[in-house]
Amino acid sequence: MRLSSKTMYALRALFDITFHSHGKATKIDAIAARENVPPRFLEQIFQDLKAAQIVGSKRGPNGGYFLLRSPETITIGQVVRAMEGGVEHTCCFGSDAEVREKCKISSKCVTSSVWRDISLQLNAIMDAVTLSELALRGETLRLTRDSDAGLTYTI
Amino acid sequence: MRLSSKTMYALRALFDITFHSHGKATKIDAIAARENVPPRFLEQIFQDLKAAQIVGSKRGPNGGYFLLRSPETITIGQVVRAMEGGVEHTCCFGSDAEVREKCKISSKCVTSSVWRDISLQLNAIMDAVTLSELALRGETLRLTRDSDAGLTYTI
């Protein structure tokens, strides 16, 4: 029921891109430094984000990653689903055929029908929050922008 | 983001008690057989449910487990929190002091503030569904009651 740190890192990294570099490609090391994320791990994370069509990349000097769509159209839900492989419930109604097979009481499984409803609602909640909303919150929290030395809190 | 099978089993077991045995103590083996859950594992699960004051127990012949409160007052949220140890987010705002310490960007962590909002909403959703609601769905799905040979679907 908790978010993996992978997802948390992904959210932070995307927030970072949105907040610090408008449209420009940003390199992993810069993001990793600002957001305090293991760089090697972040590489892996960005591969997933790229596969999910959330970010694009550019190699070579002055390369990096950038958002493929505008921040208003990228939701928390999209990111979470990309990282966690969907908000799945374990039982009968799941997309995994093997799991469905294993559950002997299949369609009779009341709990999984309830859980499906719940996860639908959860997805709706997560899709109601966009990256630009995150950036807005960043403003409210008075984050300083474009500091390479890491985020610093200004009173 | 997925429910552990432990939680799923707990939900199924509680549904089973609510649905099949009104007020009476029910033994683990009967529940395990009907719900197709490993009996030994179910023992462990009921210990947790007992610690969470959701069920009570009675030893000896004709003993078993029973709900401590009425089904209308027991919510999915309570069960999930009991089994998963709370819907925690990993970062700064969490209850774990050590985790909070480790997160260098503490209060500036926009994502965790967002995630806190989301998990509050999720808890609300889960607390809106009660055990008696589960039982109701059981009726709707036309489950047969009190069959020791396992649940059977009747058309």
Place this chain on the structure above:
DNA sequence: TCTATTCTTGACCTTTCCAGTCAAGATTAG
């Protein structure tokens, strides 16, 4: 009181996955 039944406690085990590292290669700007 004896006994069968049922929960209780806690140790133990196996497998999977999370979180993270690393190396070698492909691309491209300058």
Place this chain on the structure above:
DNA sequence: CTAATCTTGACTGGAAAGGTCAAGAATAGA
């Protein structure tokens, strides 16, 4: 050409998930 940057994929240690098991304590009913 070369330095910067992403790409691919293999690898690993530790923790957590998912169970199993045995010995003991309590209790209903004979």
